[in-house]
Amino acid sequence: MTSKGPEEEHPSVTLFRQYLRIRTVQPKPDYGAAVAFFEERARQLGLGCQKVEVAPGYVVTVLTWPGTNPALSSILLNSHTDVVPVFKEHWSHDPFEAFKDSEGYIYARGAQDMKCVSIQYLEAVRRLKVEGHRFPRTIHMTFVPDEEVGGHQGMELFVQRPEFHALRAGFALDEGIANPTDAFTVFYSERSPWWVRVTSTGRPGHGSLFIEDTAAEKLHKVVSSILAFREKEWQRLQSNPHLKEGAVTSVNLTKLEGGVAYNVVPATMSASFDFRVAPDVDFKAFEEQLQSWCQAAGEGVTLEFAQKWMHPQVTPTDDSNPWWAAFSRVCKDMNLSLEPEIMPAATDSRYIRAVGVPALGFSPLNRTPVLLHDHDERLHEAVFLRGVDIYTRLLPALASVPALPSES
Ligand SMILES: CSCC[C@H](NC=O)C(=O)O
Numbered sequence: 001m002t003s004k005g006p007e008e009e010h011p012s013v014t015l016f017r018q019y020l021r022i023r024t025v026q027p028k029p030d031y032g033a034a035v036a037f038f039e040e041r042a043r044q045l046g047l048g049c050q051k052v053e054v055a056p057g058y059v060v061t062v063l064t065w066p067g068t069n070p071a072l073s074s075i076l077l078n079s080h081t082d083v084v085p086v087f088k089e090h091w092s093h094d095p096f097e098a099f100k101d102s103e104g105y106i107y108a109r110g111a112q113d114m115k116c117v118s119i120q121y122l123e124a125v126r127r128l129k130v131e132g133h134r135f136p137r138t139i140h141m142t143f144v145p146d147e148e149v150g151g152h153q154g155m156e157l158f159v160q161r162p163e164f165h166a167l168r169a170g171f172a173l174d175e176g177i178a179n180p181t182d183a184f185t186v187f188y189s190e191r192s193p194w195w196v197r198v199t200s201t202g203r204p205g206h207g208s209l210f211i212e213d214t215a216a217e218k219l220h221k222v223v224s225s226i227l228a229f230r231e232k233e234w235q236r237l238q239s240n241p242h243l244k245e246g247a248v249t250s251v252n253l254t255k256l257e258g259g260v261a262y263n264v265v266p267a268t269m270s271a272s273f274d275f276r277v278a279p280d281v282d283f284k285a286f287e288e289q290l291q292s293w294c295q296a297a298g299e300g301v302t303l304e305f306a307q308k309w310m311h312p313q314v315t316p317t318d319d320s321n322p323w324w325a326a327f328s329r330v331c332k333d334m335n336l337s338l339e340p341e342i343m344p345a346a347t348d349s350r351y352i353r354a355v356g357v358p359a360l361g362f363s364p365l366n367r368t369p370v371l372l373h374d375h376d377e378r379l380h381e382a383v384f385l386r387g388v389d390i391y392t393r394l395l396p397a398l399a400s401v402p403a404l405p406s407e408s
Pocket residue numbers: 147148149150151193307345346347
């Protein structure tokens with residue numbers, strides 16, 4: 001399927017590269033251009049198009065292919081439109097040019113995360129429509145802003161809107177992560193982001209003296225306790241080949257703040273941590289553990305949360321879940337091997353699952369190095385096109401899942 005020259009390029013690849021050139025890059029994404037792009041796709045494909053402004057300047061675009069049985073719940077195909085910033089000097093090609101090399105690799109920010117998936121959905125729907133298919137369940141494609149900075153102005157608000165409930169989503173697909181092997185990774189749950197800032201207060205004074213009870217020494221104790229916990233989780237992951245990254249709790253010390261001069265002992269210092277809490281953790285006990293590390297460090301050590309997700313959900317990956325049964329059956333029929341895992345990072349799936357809609361995180365990218373958020377993010381056009389084939393098989397199966405007990 002690799003094209004030799006631009007004149008022979010597969011039209012789906014050309015469309016993908018057009019979308020990659022839209023600069024929806026944080027912190028100032030050009031969302032207007034993205035919305036216009038999807039409106040034009042809706043027009044070309046003859047799909048319904050709805051724009052929902054969830055916050056000023058933050059529009060969710062919904063493209064709809066109605067099913068034949070409106071009594072059934074719908075399939076939601078979600079993708080975010082924003083991408084993370086780049087360090088341009090570390091790229092081999094301009095990250096917003098969608099350069100394709102002679103082997104067929106397309107270099108661009110968003111090539112894996114997740115502009116590929118948006119176009120793969122659209123192109124699968126286009127093919128199925130052109131072939132004259134109709135399915136019982138409605139298929140909605142949602143193109144949402146703000147995911148890369150937490151989705152607070154995107155999916156978090158959208159799931160609370162009447163327009164979201166009107167979609168009557170029964171099942172959702174959202175992003176996954178590439179897999180370097182022949183297999184495909186599929187995510188059935190996510191770790192919960194807890195962003196914690198520990199602030200320590202103590203006695204100030206002259207930097208030449210042995211001051212007692214300083215902010216720094218107490219902060220050091222908390223940092224040590226947390227990094228010791230990190231090491232324990234890391235060892236647990238390393239020593240058990242059955243455990244994948246998302247199954248343990250991770251933490252990184254990501255910020256240290258405080259101090260004004262070399263010779264002034266500061267009265268306040270703080271440390272910020274990015275925790276990703278595994279879904280099987282007892283959240284209450286874990287928070288108590290954090291509090292007790294602060295208390296053990298001494299007086300005047302407190303913590304606050306900048307982010308604290310409290311609703312982890314697991315989408316079942318057995319045949320008790322008819323959506324999983326349909327999804328995995330197609331993969332089996334196509335000889336695709338699946339590796340079900342817990343997403344280490346946080347995606348919009350958490351908001352979708354939290355309102356009771358089962359969701360799988362799946363980017364149909366195998367034999368692809370994991371380059372999301374990295375320099376030289378790229379995707380081979382053949383892998384991209386294979387992904388369109390995969391959705392072209394998945395969508396008919398999902399949109400034809402028979403009425404669930406709750407729907408009859
Ligand atoms: C926790 S809000 C930030 C969401 C972000 N998502 C993708 O990278 C992440 O850091 O996982």
